[in-house]
Amino acid sequence: MSHAPAYGWQRDDQTHLVFIGAVLGLLWATSAPLTFCADKTWPARPFLSLYAVNCPHLTGRLTMSNRFNGTTEEKQALDAYIKLWRASYAVESRANRHLGDHGLTISQFAVLEALYHLGPLSQRQISQKILRSSGNLTLVIDNLERDGLVGRQRAPHDRRVTIVSLTEQGAALIAQILPQHVRGIQDLFAVLEPEELAQFAALSRKLGLALRDEPRS
Structure with missing residues (x-):
């Protein structure tokens, strides 16, 4: 999906x-x-x-x-x-305050949302998308699988790679939560005028990409 x-x-x-x-x-x-x-x-x-x-x-x-x-x-x-x-x-x-009402942590929500929008991903791909270490992500995915929200299977092209995907229950949950989440974010930024919000987003992107691309010593 x-x-x-x-x-x-x-x-x-x-x-x-x-x-x-x-x-x-x-x-x-x-x-x-x-x-x-x-x-x-x-x-x-x-x-x-x-x-x-x-x-x-x-x-x-x-x-x-x-x-x-x-x-x-x-x-x-x-x-x-x-x-x-x-x-x-x-x-x-x-x-993210509302996530506790659904029994989710921020990291669990991030995994579900990434899978919902991008489809099945390897654990490494998920780690890159949500900026979490692979070690920490393993426990997050373990708990999501325990709760019936995601499933895991070996990649056909490489049995060493595990592919994570949403279950029907997981897809239904994120589809229920996401509209409220987006409205909440919109409300948070309502204090800024549209021009200010666009400028803020541009400056944040400029700073974030510069730090991301900076070589590590």
């Missing part, structure tokens, strides 16, 4: 995922530890003491401040980075 992408998840355009993945990846790789409540700290490489995250029991308001005393260019870059991270955090949280 294959359907035309309703948004984002296209074969040659992964702007939304690159944007979110780049932001969260940069944060994890370069930020100082993020402290959640009194006893929750995310380990990270020591870099800049820029972030103060106050989140009583992970339900409070996220706050950040930039106290780095650097050049104008450095401050502008850090200010943009902080605002980008805060926006991506808020958007991802709000856009």
Whole structure:
């Protein structure tokens, strides 16, 4: 089963995922530890003491401040980075909040949505589409198969490759969820005028593709 992408998840355009993945990846790789409540700290490489995250029991308001005393260019870059991270955090949280009502995690929904729009895929292809490591994806697919939402079979041309596809139950579930998901995303971006939204999308794509194509050291 294959359907035309309703948004984002296209074969040659992964702007939304690159944007979110780049932001969260940069944060994890370069930020100082993020402290959640009194006893929750995310380990990270020591870099800049820029972030103060106050989140009583992970339900409070996220706050950040930039106290780095650097050049104008450095401050502008850090200010943009902080605002980008805060926006991506808020958007991802709000856009995916409803998935719990259907017993799905964000990763499980991403797999179902990719299969719904692109048809059967190998696990490696799914990993590339939704920007998840193959190791983590194995457990996600295991749970989806356990719940009767996807099936797996060996590829005829290469028995080492496993092809994942939607079951009828999985296709029905994603078809039910997707319209609500898209409406929710549309509502989130309603604060922007159409011209602002187009500019935001273009800038996000430019940044995301530049980071994706940058050679790793």
